[in-house]
Amino acid sequence: KQEVTQIPAALSVPEGENLVLNCSFTDSAIYNLQWFRQDPGKGLTSLLLIQSSQREQTSGRLNASLDKSSGRSTLYIAASQPGDSATYLCALVTGTASKLTFGTGTRLQVTL
Amino acid sequence: DAMVIQNPRYQVTQFGKPVTLSCSQTLNHNVMYWYQQKSSQAPKLLFHYYDKDFNNEADTPDNFQSRRPNTSFCFLDIRSPGLGDAAMYLCATSRERAAANEKLFFGSGTQLSVL
Numbered sequence: 001k002q003e004v005t006q007i008p009a010a011l012s013v014p015e016g017e018n019l020v021l022n023c024s025f026t027d028s029a030i031y032n033l034q035w036f037r038q039d040p041g042k043g044l045t046s047l048l049l050i051q052s053s054q055r056e057q058t059s060g061r062l063n064a065s066l067d068k069s070s071g072r073s074t075l076y077i078a079a080s081q082p083g084d085s086a087t088y089l090c091a092l093v094t095g096t097a098s099k100l101t102f103g104t105g106t107r108l109q110v111t112l
Numbered sequence: 113d114a115m116v117i118q119n120p121r122y123q124v125t126q127f128g129k130p131v132t133l134s135c136s137q138t139l140n141h142n143v144m145y146w147y148q149q150k151s152s153q154a155p156k157l158l159f160h161y162y163d164k165d166f167n168n169e170a171d172t173p174d175n176f177q178s179r180r181p182n183t184s185f186c187f188l189d190i191r192s193p194g195l196g197d198a199a200m201y202l203c204a205t206s207r208e209r210a211a212a213n214e215k216l217f218f219g220s221g222t223q224l225s226v227l
Binding site for chain 1: 118145152153154155156157200202204211213214215216217218219220221223
């Protein structure tokens with residue numbers, strides 16, 4: 001059974017800092033890994049998708065990496081802004097059942 | 113330009129009173145999913161439809177049912193809501209099932225309160 005862990009559970013940084021969010025998983029037989037953003041009381045917005053054959057994806061100030069052999073992914077946010085404050089969840093598709101397994105997320109606060 | 117639309121945004125129901133949550137999509141995707149997310153927890157898959165084929169998760173309580181009358185709409189029925197069913201319910205779609213480049217698109221969710 002796939003288990004997904006995100007550390008830290010919460011993070012507070014001053015505006016302008018670069019930061020890294022971590023995601024680890026136990027089953028490396030994945031189809032892809034996605035990073036989502038969730039604002040309080042809202043749905044999920046997909047940020048980046050890394051296919052199993054890829055090692056990283058970039059979108060603007062965001063860069064996500066994937067290392068299947070070690071069961072780890074990181075989301076790098078450059079030059080953080082207060083608008084980046086949200087919960088960030090990683091999720092993986094494993095097996096044939098199109099099932100997305102989520103981590104519990106990292107709650108990010110970017111302060112002025 | 114919302115592509116996955118959930119109604120209502122907030123739903124309040126009474127203990128034991130049946131409630132239905134709705135989801136519609138304009139993406140013409142084959143797969144529709146329902147997730148339950150309790151406060152500060154990871155979203156948990158309840159079931160999904162691949163076209164008309166219903167796929168229930170093994171640990172989804174019988175109290176939760178779903179209907180998909182056509183490609184665009186999917187409903188979540190909770191037959192007898194308990195206090196423990198209070199949560200955010202998220203609908204999502206994908207074009208196809210598990211594949212390396214398949215992305216899931218989520219609606220804004222319905223926050224269910226049970227009194």
